[in-house]
Amino acid sequence: MPLGGGYTNRVAWIDLTGGQIEYKPIAEEDARKYIGARGLGVKYVFDNGPQVDPLSPENILCFMNGPLTGTDVNLSGRMAVCTKSPLTGTVTDSHHGGWSAARLKWAGFDGLVFKGKADKPVYAYVENGQVTLHDASDLWGKHVHETIKILQERHGGAKDLSVITIGPAGENLVKFGCWMNENDRASGRGGTGCVGGSKHLKAIVIKGKHADRPKPADKEAFKAAQKVALAQLTDERFITSPRKGGLSVYGTNSLMNDTNAIGALPTRNGQEAAFGDDAETLSGEWVKANILVNDPTCHACPVACKKEVDVKEGPWKVHMESVEYEPAWSLGAMCGNPDANAVAWMIDRANDWGYDAIEIGVVLAMYMEYSQRGYANGDGLAWGDTHGMAEVMRKIAFREGIGDILAEGTGKAAKKLGHPEFAMACKDQAIPAYDPRGIKGMGLGYATSNRGACHLRGYTPAAEVVGNVLNSTGKTDPLAWEGKGNLVMIFQNVHTFTDCLDVCKFTTFAESLDSFAAQFAAITGTPCTAGDLLTVGERVYNLERHYNNLNGFREGSDTLPKRFLEEPSTMPGSVGQVCELDKMLVEYYEKRGWVNGVVPEAKLKELEII
Ligand code: SF4
Numbered sequence: 001m002p003l004g005g006g007y008t009n010r011v012a013w014i015d016l017t018g019g020q021i022e023y024k025p026i027a028e029e030d031a032r033k034y035i036g037a038r039g040l041g042v043k044y045v046f047d048n049g050p051q052v053d054p055l056s057p058e059n060i061l062c063f064m065n066g067p068l069t070g071t072d073v074n075l076s077g078r079m080a081v082c083t084k085s086p087l088t089g090t091v092t093d094s095h096h097g098g099w100s101a102a103r104l105k106w107a108g109f110d111g112l113v114f115k116g117k118a119d120k121p122v123y124a125y126v127e128n129g130q131v132t133l134h135d136a137s138d139l140w141g142k143h144v145h146e147t148i149k150i151l152q153e154r155h156g157g158a159k160d161l162s163v164i165t166i167g168p169a170g171e172n173l174v175k176f177g178c179w180m181n182e183n184d185r186a187s188g189r190g191g192t193g194c195v196g197g198s199k200h201l202k203a204i205v206i207k208g209k210h211a212d213r214p215k216p217a218d219k220e221a222f223k224a225a226q227k228v229a230l231a232q233l234t235d236e237r238f239i240t241s242p243r244k245g246g247l248s249v250y251g252t253n254s255l256m257n258d259t260n261a262i263g264a265l266p267t268r269n270g271q272e273a274a275f276g277d278d279a280e281t282l283s284g285e286w287v288k289a290n291i292l293v294n295d296p297t298c299h300a301c302p303v304a305c306k307k308e309v310d311v312k313e314g315p316w317k318v319h320m321e322s323v324e325y326e327p328a329w330s331l332g333a334m335c336g337n338p339d340a341n342a343v344a345w346m347i348d349r350a351n352d353w354g355y356d357a358i359e360i361g362v363v364l365a366m367y368m369e370y371s372q373r374g375y376a377n378g379d380g381l382a383w384g385d386t387h388g389m390a391e392v393m394r395k396i397a398f399r400e401g402i403g404d405i406l407a408e409g410t411g412k413a414a415k416k417l418g419h420p421e422f423a424m425a426c427k428d429q430a431i432p433a434y435d436p437r438g439i440k441g442m443g444l445g446y447a448t449s450n451r452g453a454c455h456l457r458g459y460t461p462a463a464e465v466v467g468n469v470l471n472s473t474g475k476t477d478p479l480a481w482e483g484k485g486n487l488v489m490i491f492q493n494v495h496t497f498t499d500c501l502d503v504c505k506f507t508t509f510a511e512s513l514d515s516f517a518a519q520f521a522a523i524t525g526t527p528c529t530a531g532d533l534l535t536v537g538e539r540v541y542n543l544e545r546h547y548n549n550l551n552g553f554r555e556g557s558d559t560l561p562k563r564f565l566e567e568p569s570t571m572p573g574s575v576g577q578v579c580e581l582d583k584m585l586v587e588y589y590e591k592r593g594w595v596n597g598v599v600p601e602a603k604l605k606e607l608e609i610i
Contacts, residue, residue, distance in 0.1 A: 003025070003026060003028065003031055003524075004217045004524060004525045005067065005071075005214060005215070005216055005217035005218075005522075005523045005524040005525050006066075006067035006068055006069070006070075006071050006105075006214045006216075006523040006524055007026065007031070007036070007067050007110055007214075007524065008105060008108050008109055008110050008129075008214070009025045009026055009110065010023055010024075010025065010108055010109055010110060010129060011023070011024050011025075011026060011109065011110050011111040011112070011113060012109060012111070012112045012113070012126075012131045013113045013115070014112060014113065014114050014115070014124065014131060014133070015115055015116045016057075016114055016115065016116040016117055016118040016122065016133075016199050016200065016201060017057060017115075017116030017117055017118070017119075018116065019118075019133055021131050021133075023129075026040065026110060030043055031067075033536070033539060033608060034500065034536065034539070034540060034543075035066060035067065035497070035500035035501065035536055036064065036065060036066035036067050036069075036110060036111075036500055036501070036502065037064045037065055037066035037069065037078070037079070037080040037095075037499055037500050037501065037502035038064070038066075038080040038082065038093045038095075038496065038499035038500050038502065038540065039496070039497075039499075039500035039536060039539075039540040040062075040064055040110075040111065040500075041062040041064040041080050041081075041082025041093055041111070042082055042091055042093060042540055042543055042544055042547070043543065044060060044062050044082070044113060045060060045062065045082055045083060045084060045091050045547070046091070046543060046546075046547050048060045048115075050084075050091075050547050050550040050551050051550075051551070052084055054083070054084040054085060054086035054089070054191075054194075054195060054198075055086050055173065055194070055195065055198040056198075057115070057116045057117040057199065058115070059083060059084050059115075059195060059198075060083065060113055060114065060115045061081070061082075061083045061113070061114045061115075061192065061195050061196060061199065061201070062080075062081070062082040062083065062111055062112070062113045062114075063079060063080075063081055063104070063111060063112045063113075063114075063164070063204065064079065064080045064081075064082060064110070064111040064502075065079060065080075065101055065104055065105050065109065065110050065111060065502060066078070066080075066499075066500055066501040066502030066503070067110075067501065067520070067523060067524050068501040068502065068503055068519065068520065068523055069101045069102060069104075069105050069501075069502050069503075070101060070102035070103070070104070070105030070106055070208075070213050070214065070299065071105075071213060071214055071216070071300075071523055072213070072216075072222070072226065072300060073226070073229070073300065073501075073503060073519050073523065074226070074229055074230060074233055074300055074301065074302070074503070074507065075233075075298070075300060075301045075303065075503050075504035075506065075507050076102070076299065076300050076501075076502075076503050076504075077097050077098060077099060077101050077102045077298040077299030077300060077301065077504070078095050078096070078097055078101050078298075078499075078502040078503060078504055079095060079096055079100060079101030079104065079181075079187070079502065080093045080094070080095050080499060080502055081093065081094050081095070081096075081179055081187040081192045083190075083192055083195045084195075085190040085191050085192075085195075085429075085451065085452070086173075086175050086191045086194050086195060086198075087175045087176055087190055087191040087194070087359075087409045087411075087412075087428055087429055087452065088190060088191075088427045088428050088429050088451060088452040089427075089428075089551055089552075089553075090190075090427060090450060090451055090452060090544075090547070090548045090551065090553065091450065091451070091544050091547045091548065092189065092190030092191075092192065092451040092452075093190075093451065093499065094178070094179075094186075094187035094188055094189045094190050094192050094451075095187060095499060095502065096164075096179070096181045096185045096186055096187040096188075097185050097298035097299075097301075097504060098162065098181050098182040098185040098298055098299070099162050099182065099298070099299050100162030100163075100164050100181045100182065100185075100204075100206055101299070101502070102208070102210075102213070102299040102300075103160065103161075103162045103206045103207065103208030104126065104162075104206050104208065105208070105213065105214065106208030106209055106210065106211075106212040106213050107126050107127055107128065107129070107206055107207060107208035107212075108128060108129030108130075108208075108212075109126065109129070112124065112126070112131065112204065114196075114199060114201055116199065117198065117199045117200055118133075118199065118200040118201065119200070120135065120136075120137055120200060121135070121136040121137050121139065121140040121200045121201075121202045122134060122135060122136050122200060122201060122202065123136040123139065123151070123165075123201070123202050123203040123204065123205060124201070124203075124204045124205070125155070125205045125207075126204065126205065126206045126207065126208075127206075127207040127208070128207075136200075136202040136203065138150075139151075139202050139203065140171060140202060141168065141171065142167075143167050143168060143352045143353065143354075144165055144166075144167040144180045144183070144351060144352045144353070144354050145183055145351075145352050147163070147165045147167070147202070147203060148163040148165060148182070148183055151163045151165075151203060151205050155205055155207065156207075160207055160208060160209050160210075161205065161206070161207050162181060162182055162205075162206045162208075163181070163182065163203055163204070163205050163206075164179050164180070164181045164187075164203060164204045164206070165179070165180055165202060165203035165204075165354075166178075166179060166180070166193040166196045166197055166201075166202060166203070166354050167180065167193070167352060167353045167354025167355075167397070168353050168354065168397045168398060169193060169194075169353050169354040169355050169396070169397050169407075170193030170194055170196050170197040170354050171197045171202075172197065172397065172398060172399050172407070173194050173197050173198060173407075174191075174194060174355070174396060174397065174399070174407040175191045175194055175407060175408050175409040175412065176189075176190075176191050176194070176355060176356040176359035176360065176363075176409050176430075177191060177193035177194040177196075177197060177354050177355065177356075178191070178192060178193040178354055178355060178356045179192055179193045179196060179354075180193075180351055180354055183321070183351065184306075184320065184321045184322060184348075184351050185298075186351065186356070186357065188355075188356040188357060188358065188359075189356050189358070189359070189429065189451065189452075189454065190356075190429065190451055190452070191356075191409070193354050214523075216522050216523045217522065217523060217524055217525025218521075218522045218525055221518070221521065221522035222519070222522035222523060224518075224522075225515065225518035225519045225521075225522045226519065228515055228518065229507075229511050229515045229518075229519060230302075232471050232510045232511045232512065232515060233302065233303065233507070233510045233511065234302070235471075235510060237468075237473055238468050238471075238473075238509050238510040239254070239466060239468055239509055240303050240468075240506055240507075240509050240510045241510075242302045242303060242304065245303075246284075247303060247305050247506060247509070248295075248303050248304060248305060249284075249288070250283075250284030250285060250287070250288055250307070251284055251287075251295075251305045251306065251307040251322060251323070251324065251325070252284075252305060252324045252325035252326070253282075253283060253284035253287060253307065253323055253324060253325040253328050254283075254284040254285075254325075255284075255325045255433075255461070255465070256279055256282050256283035256284060256325060256328060256329065257279060257280065257283045257284075257285065258465055258466075259433065259434060259435075259438070259439075259461075259465065260274050260275055260276075260279035260333075261274075261572075261573055262438050262439075262465070262478060262573035262574065263435065263437070263438040263569050263571040263572055263573030263574030263575065263577070264434055264435045264437070264438025264439045264442075264465070264478065264573065264574060265279060265329065265333055265433065265434075265435060265438075266329075266333070266334055266424065266431065266433065266434075266435045267333045267334065267336070268333075268334070268335075268336045268365070268368070268369070268383055269334060269362075269365040269366060269368060269369040269422065269424055270334075270365075270424045270431075270435065270561070270563050270564070271369070271563075272569075272570060272571055273435040273437050273438050273569040273570070273571040273573075273574050274571035274572065274573065274574075275332075275333035275338070278333070278338035279333060279338075281338045281339070281340050282328050282329070282332040282333060282338060282340050282343065284307070284323075284325070286340060287307060287309060287323050287328075287340060288307070290340070291309040291310060291311055291323075291340070291341070291344065292307055292308070292309055293308050293309060293310045293319075294308035294321075295307065295308070296308055296321050296322065298504065301504065303506060305506065306321055306322040307321070307322045307323050307324075308320070308321040308322055309321075309322070309323055309344050311341045311344055311345065314341060315342075315345075315387075316339070316341040316342045316344065316345035316386075317345075318341075318344055318345045318348050320344055320345075320347065320348035320351070323340070323343065323344050323347065324347070324357075325433060326357065326358050326432050326433050326455075327343070327346075327347045327350065327357035327358065327361060328340070328343050328347075329361070329432075329433035330357065330358050330359075330360065330361025330362055330365070330430075330432075330433065331343045331346045331347065331350075331357070331360070331361040331364070331389070332361075333433075334361050334362060334365040334424075334433075335361055335364050335365050335368060335383065335384065335389060336368070336383030336384040337383075337384045337386055337389070338384070339384075339386055342386040342389075342390075345390075346386075346389065346390060346393065349390065349393060349394075350393070353393070353394075353397040354397075355393075355396075355397070356430075358430055358432055358433075359409055359410060359429070359430045360393060360396070361430075362410045362424055362425070362430030362431065363396070363406050363409060363410045363413055363430065364381065364389055364392060364393070364406075365424070366410050366413065366414050366422045366423055366424065367380070367381050367392070367402070367406060367413075367417075368380075368381050368382065368383055369422045370414075370417055370419055370422055375417070375418075375419065379402075392406065405417065409425075409428060409429070409430070410423050410424065410425040410428070410429070410430040411423045411425040411427070411428030411429065411430075412428055421561075421562060421563075423561065424561050424563070425452070425453055425561065426446045426447055426449065426452055426453035426558075426559065426560060426561075427449075427451075427452035427453070427553070427557065428452060429451065429452025429453050429454070430453060431446055431453040431561070432446075432453065432454065432455040433455070434455060434461060435564070435569070435574070436560060436564040436579035436581075437564055437568070437569040437574050437577045437578055437579050438478060438479070438569060438571075438573060438574035438577065439460065439461060439464050439465065439478045440464075440478060440479060440480065440481045440484055440579055440580065440584065441458075441460035441461075441463070441464050441476070441478070441484040441487050441488055441491075441584075442455065442460050442461060442464070443560055443564060443579035443581055443584070444460075444484050444485065444488045444581065444584040444585070444588060445457060445458045445459075445460055445488050445491070445492070446560060447558040447559055447560050447581055447585070448488065448492075448558050448585075448588060448597075450541065450544040450545055450547075450548055451544075456495065456505060457491075457492050457495060457496075458488045458489075458490075458491030458492035458494075458495060459491055459495060459505060459508070460476075460484070460487055460488060460491055461478075462491070462508065462509055463475065463476040463487060463491075464476050464477075464478035465478060466509065468509040468510065469508070469509070470494070470508055470511065470512055470513060471510060471511060471512035471515070479574065479577060481579075481580040481583055481584050482587075483587075484584045484587070484588075485584050485585070485586070485587025485588035485589075485590070485591050486587065486588075486591050488584075488588060489588060489591045489592055492537070492541055493534050493537035493538045493541060494508055494513075494534070494537060495508065495537070496536075496537035496538075496540045496541050497516070497533040497534065497536050497537035497540075498516070500536060500537070500540060501516070501520060503516075512530075513530035513533065513534070514530050516530070516533055517529050517530045517532065517533055520533070535607075538607065539607045539608070539609060542592075542599050542603060542604065542607050542609060543607075543609050545594070545597075545599050546599045546604060546609060549597075549598050549599060553597070554596070554597060554598050555596040555597055555598065556596075556597075557597055558585060558597045559581070560579060560581055564578065564579045564581075565578055565579055565581060566578060593606075
């Protein structure tokens with residue numbers, strides 16, 4: 001497969017120990033099998049050896065573009081950060097939007113792969129197909145927003161420039177420290193920023209101009225494919241429709257009232273499955289009516305789902321982007337906190353300290369339940385204690401007092417505290433904002449996610465709540481467990497290939513499989529069908545699973561917190577429900593061709609993995 005169109009066919013391999021930088025093309029066979037971004041990053045992590053200690057110099061940290069990244073394809077401003085996770089011990093990938101991914105492509109790269117450990121803090125500067133390393137000693141200890149400001153001033157201002165950086169959380173090896181991009185866009189999950197901290201890699205500065213974006217291999221075919229894709233995204237039946245659909249008008253937080261109404265909004269650490277009337281003050285509707293000031297977007301995106309807010313006065317005065325559904329839930333309902341202004345302030349702090357904004361809320365909620373049940377010896381944290389939450393958040397970033405334990409993340413911290421039953425986590429990563437008792441497919445999705453609990457591996461709420469799936473408006477009963485094995489597998493394969501291209505997952509509400517294939521073929525000049533893309537999705541998902549199997553994740557690893565399996569929901573919409581994970585797993589493993597969660601050799605051969 002010749003690497004034309006959207007590929008620059010150049011990956012920088014950077015050894016932080018010795019400072020050597022090599023520039024290599026992508027092996028054609030790897031591009032054919034894994035496309036790019038998540039697929040190629042996971043392949044590099046796999047080839048580096050599954051047994052590596054995540055925080056050792058031997059682990060690699062990959063910042064990967066796909067062949068559609070930074071092109072004129074809609075919603076193509078995505079980058080995958082891939083590594084072995086210090087939070088879960090699995091392979092992980094985490095994506096951010098904004099412009100840094102596009103600029104990395106415009107600067108001449110499909111990816112940057114860091115290995116080793118610098119003897120003092122460094123940052124990488126990327127421009128015109130070259131990478132240079134610079135002393136970052138003066139930046140170490142600085143928060144995200146200040147670091148970005150300093151680096152913008154040092155490199156000629158914000159025009160055409162993106163800064164990706166870690167904050168104190170990553171530096172202090174908080175297991176859910178993340179990479180932040182352009183102040184507010186996070187590669188949030190899995191502790192990729194913690195890996196950066198372990199390597200003394202503080203930041204990546206990228207200069208790239210829009211004029212240098214890759215051109216499609218087949219211009220006419222691209223024009224036709226893009227017209228179809230745009231018509232699908234703007235179709236008013238779909239939530240992506242600019243200024244009409246819920247995602248565009250209210251952002252991801254358009255979901256808060258919906259999940260609350262169906263008893264699928266985990267509340268007070270999942271002790272309840274809805275937040276009652278208090279959900280309204282956290283919702284996208286409330287935010288729009290009270291504090292919304294702008295709708296920012298990412299490269300090549302007419303949807304503009306980001307929701308910039310301004311809290312003008314009071315203790316939570318803040319101007320920030322953006323109040324998203326997941327952190328509004330994690331720092332809101334999950335912690336028994338209905339104050340949206342406080343939530344906005346805390347999301348901004350999470351971004352500035354460099355946390356995964358899902359994990360930080362869930363680890364606080366775990367500690368709140370631990371306190372509620374009397375284990376904190378009169379200390380601890382009460383539900384909805386916003387000032388207490390802010391202080392514990394700060395302590396975690398600097399590993400002070402209880403913060404040192406909570407810095408290990410929800411799963412590991414709960415075990416250290418002697419109460420793993422309070423951890424709403426899978427494979428030690430916190431669950432996101434959907435209660436598996438009210439949305440059964442999501443429960444199976446959490447349990448079988450290769451990077452620990454995650455909604456984005458297979459976003460079944462598109463079918464179970466929204467009813468917008470790949471250019472159709474069919475809806476699936478969220479409380480039924482039958483058929484969810486197949487549903488989850490298909491969603492996982494679809495989202496895996498979009499992560500390889502790399503385009504925003506929200507395209508999959510509206511765009512058809514054929515539309516993705518047509519855009520890929522036109523940009524790269526490689527013939528492609530929907531079936532080809534689904535095969536790549538399946539292959540990458542199996543490669544990740546094989547990697548995890550080699551790390552000891554085998555029979556019994558795909559599970560959920562007991563609460564969701566044994567404590568029936570008491571809330572309207574899902575009252576009396578538990579999540580029938582065992583039944584769904586049987587169907588799922590059969591569809592996947594796995595044996596109790598393990599990929600057999602025959603499957604690995606069938607998919608050309610070995
Ligand atoms: S839909 Fe939202 S997250 Fe996706 S590319 Fe557009 S603005 Fe970015």
